[in-house]
Amino acid sequence: MRFSFTPEQEEFRVGLRRALEARSPTKEVRRLMATDAGWEREGWQKLNRELGLTAVHIPEAYGGSGFGYGELGIVLEEMGRGLLCAPFFSTAALATTAILNAGTEEQKRALLPSIASGETTATLAFSEDDGRNDCAAVAMTAAPSGAVYRLDGTKSFVLDGHTADLLVVLARQPGSKGEDGLSFFTVTGDAPGLERRRLKTMDETRKLARLQFNSVEARLLGPAGGAAGPFARTMQQAVVCLANEMVGGAERLREDALSYVKMRMQFGRALASFQTMKHKAADMLVDVELAKSAAYYAAAALDEGDGDIKAIASLAKACASEAYLQTAIHAVQMHGGIGFTWDNDTHLWFKRAKSSEILFGDANQHRETMMQHWGEPS
């Protein structure tokens, strides 16, 4: 299914798009992005319950629907299109995948059903103040304390970190380095000693937080010292998810800019009749379609356990990063002066394009990751 969707998947997408268009018009996006939380529990839980969104890729044994990344990709693409303000990416694409990758059977049974039902929101805290996304950058320590651990240090750039009910945290055994001694831990959002501060973000629809841990009680998730592999896998899954979210936003920007130049009259004719606009629009279609192909391919590759997934995931992210931002730049330009105003909606997606470009590594980093994987002598 790397090159097409099934009729069931298409139907799922149509229903989802309709629901998100009704629930998340830009007026609502603007209202929620101006709040401290960035989303509203009641509205999100209702939508999630009706559509079963956080359950999509959780296996049935843990209260989920048992679908794969193909379906999760559809959800994210539609959310990227609608800029839905909800803690979905943090909960489903980050925390859930980390728990599925690292957790023991017992832990999965304990943690996942309430995520699937939408009762619990969650996130993954891995980056620290330097904003790096790799294992070696993790400085936070976890010291055993009886049956639990105590976490000390700082996490930053944590998606929805100021509101998540459950935090999955990457920390290391004191004195360890690199990929050694890393473990995942779970921490409740209201744990004593945890200070959470929302960061002011350029993209107001994507809330980030800085978390200060002062001897915070944590439970080990998965094997002690064995988190490097599951973390790498989680990041691959996260960038594929993000690439799918990004192509949804890019397509929306492209469509809106196209509608605008068809409606806008200058020099006595539609802007859309000028070749300079037509060629730009054609280039945008090519950029977006190529990025969609890569994102869909990568999601299917995850589902099929492709051995090249490291390179394919990075390819999809690098492709989406360039395509989304380029589309956003063109979209502002095609709107002209109005496109630079706050009242026009284009900047909402422009900023999402910018934040997505950087999140989990920019195009340069992912291109290098690709080359490391495909350039190795086989």
Place this chain on the structure above:
Amino acid sequence: MSEAVMNEPTEESVRADVSAWLKDNWNADLSLVEWRKKLAASGWGAPHWPKQWYGRDLPVKFNAIVDEEFHKIGAVGVAKAGIRTLAAATILAHGTDLHKEKFLLRILTGEDTWCQLFSEPGSGSDMAGAVTRADRQGNKWIVNGQKVWTTSAHKAHWGLLLARANWDVPKHKGLAYFVLDMKQPGVQVHPLKQMNGHASFNQVFFTDAIVEPEFLVSEVGDGWTVATTTLMHERRGADGLRSWATASTAKGRIYEEERAEIATTMEPYKWYPQRAGRVDLVMERAKATGRFADPVLRQEIAKLLIMSKAAEWTARRARAAQEQGRPQGPEGSLGKLVSSHVARQAARVHTYITGSDALLSGEDSPMNGVIAEILVSVPATSIAGGTDEIQRNIISERVLKMPKEPSVDTDKPFKDVPRNITAS
């Protein structure tokens, strides 16, 4: 025979039918033409064609399965390389029964070779501005003028000709589409040397060349519509998925004949892989030259690989849609534009990798001139078969439904439309 006549064909039934037929009929001792006549009569040479015209009315998606079965036992297929496939598609769509009878079988057997007489020195992108004229004299058409970029014209038996038959109507309305006999005194063919040194194309001059009245494919005025069919098939072939014609290396008369045919047909195209950028050479060249560790080069290679993989996957999405019977969009046009981007980036990357050696050519240069040939052949990709600019017009108008630019030449008689300003 397990002919699935009563039921909808399935992958299994098609596979069973074709392999049963091949088992009974494949014979490597026949001559190429004898075998292909048999094949054409069975319908297995072109299964997606209509039953009454050498096909089996099968959906095009089954062609791959039929090809697989041929491949399994080493059976030779019908002639597929060259302009003849465009001729067949056009004749099937617009030709009379006489055309189908006269031409289709000899296209499949490979006995006839074809060329496409569309572009002119004065009309490349503006192809409907053709000024080669077709005048009715008695019951024949008399053709005068010049065509250019005509692949294989020096070998072709027949040409697909777009010519102006009425100068008093707007340009698209005055064209007629003919099949022209290339082997006649009024047709002269001269090779055209390109910037990469090859001469794969020709200039074709018509001096009172004759077309019999029954070889008019369109009505006068409908020539443009018919030409559009030909061009659509040409662009669809540019999506990068069409397989390069390769000959079997097996021994035996029929294989030797096929090898000779392919060698002749493909001769003008031998630099085409270089024109597309030779993405396949990039990794090995980067390693062989010791430049693979250069981080700037690595970024450029990665950009190329992203573009070329995503282009391939986009073409496969388009093909999957087609195979699932969803309406055929102009994905061919998207693929053509993308292949230009890929080729251009590949040439950049090959230049970075090659360094000073890229100053050289032929036997003094890497890979006996292949790299040099890439660098001077890639500019053709964004021009041939519809320029990038025309592709963007097509995409914006047909896919994105954007309005055409106001035109200054479509609402007046063609004879009043300005021509090139030439120094006098």
